[in-house]
Amino acid sequence: MKTATHCPNGTLYIVPTPIGNLEDITLRAIRILNEVDLIAAEDTRHTHKLLNHLNIQTPMVSYYREKEVQRSAEIIDILKTGQNVALVCDAGTPAISDPGSVVVKSAHQNDIKVIPLPGPSALITALSAAGLGNAEFLFLGFLPSKKNQRRKSLNALIHSEYPVVLYESPHRISALLEDAFDILGERQALWARELTKKFEELQRADLQTLLEKSRSGKNKGEFVLVIWPGKKEKVTAESIEGLIEWYRDNAELSLKDVSKRIATDLGISRSQVYQKALQLWHNPDKFE
Numbered sequence: 001m002k003t004a005t006h007c008p009n010g011t012l013y014i015v016p017t018p019i020g021n022l023e024d025i026t027l028r029a030i031r032i033l034n035e036v037d038l039i040a041a042e043d044t045r046h047t048h049k050l051l052n053h054l055n056i057q058t059p060m061v062s063y064y065r066e067k068e069v070q071r072s073a074e075i076i077d078i079l080k081t082g083q084n085v086a087l088v089c090d091a092g093t094p095a096i097s098d099p100g101s102v103v104v105k106s107a108h109q110n111d112i113k114v115i116p117l118p119g120p121s122a123l124i125t126a127l128s129a130a131g132l133g134n135a136e137f138l139f140l141g142f143l144p145s146k147k148n149q150r151r152k153s154l155n156a157l158i159h160s161e162y163p164v165v166l167y168e169s170p171h172r173i174s175a176l177l178e179d180a181f182d183i184l185g186e187r188q189a190l191w192a193r194e195l196t197k198k199f200e201e202l203q204r205a206d207l208q209t210l211l212e213k214s215r216s217g218k219n220k221g222e223f224v225l226v227i228w229p230g231k232k233e234k235v236t237a238e239s240i241e242g243l244i245e246w247y248r249d250n251a252e253l254s255l256k257d258v259s260k261r262i263a264t265d266l267g268i269s270r271s272q273v274y275q276k277a278l279q280l281w282h283n284p285d286k287f288e
Helices: 027-035 044-054 065-080 101-109 122-128 147-155 173-184 207-214 237-250 255-266 270-280
Strands: 011-014 038-041 060-062 085-088 113-116 138-142 164-168 188-193 201-206 223-227
Touching: 011 065, 011 101, 027 044, 027 085, 038 044, 038 065, 044 060, 060 065, 065 085, 065 101, 101 113, 122 164, 122 188, 122 223, 147 173, 164 173, 173 207, 173 223, 188 207, 201 207, 237 255, 237 270, 255 270
Parallel strands: 011 085, 011 113, 038 060, 038 085, 138 164
Antiparallel strands: 164 223, 188 201, 188 223
């Protein structure tokens, strides 16, 4: 009588694919895509073009966002049989503003080995051409498409000391730049459009200049937008009062939360801000 043998789990490979130029795929990525038992693709129709170009015949299954949870469970079941799976998105690195995080998280929870491959990323490609001069930045991906929510997100960035990196679609870039200029003021920025493709365009300018350019009606292709931090002003009693009054009148935050945020942004004592806020806060219902 044969005894059942335990089948070790397979490996989930996270495989970046070109964001435009097909020459940007790595030799290792090509090897993995050839060797795995299955490729989990965001859109099999899109990935099929890449595989044809590379003459790769590996079977595929889709895991597009609307079916990500269901398909992730199916992919985990396949991995548990000992088969290896390569996870790819339409362009760039999976799970970075693209589907993929659900199956990666589930793989970790099921003790399935996850191996990430380095490769194409619009985020890193744009940053390398920005000339920031430091390694610190804040990546937020796509901001909300609804204006009120988008403006709320931008308001939270007013006092950020880090450059902010955003993704945006061609039909919303003007709206984003308009809100960014209105809320953040005249800051330096870089837009990187159609990265690695035939009509690639990088332009570093102030937000107003980029806004005017975006209104030309030639906004084809996906955008990466890098926005520099604002100039840090000297902290004075007047500037603290101004910030407290702004948050009181424009943000849906409690007095305590406002005090914490301002103190963190300015690097000063929270109790100092709180005592000043108590004098200026005319709506006591907001801080409980």
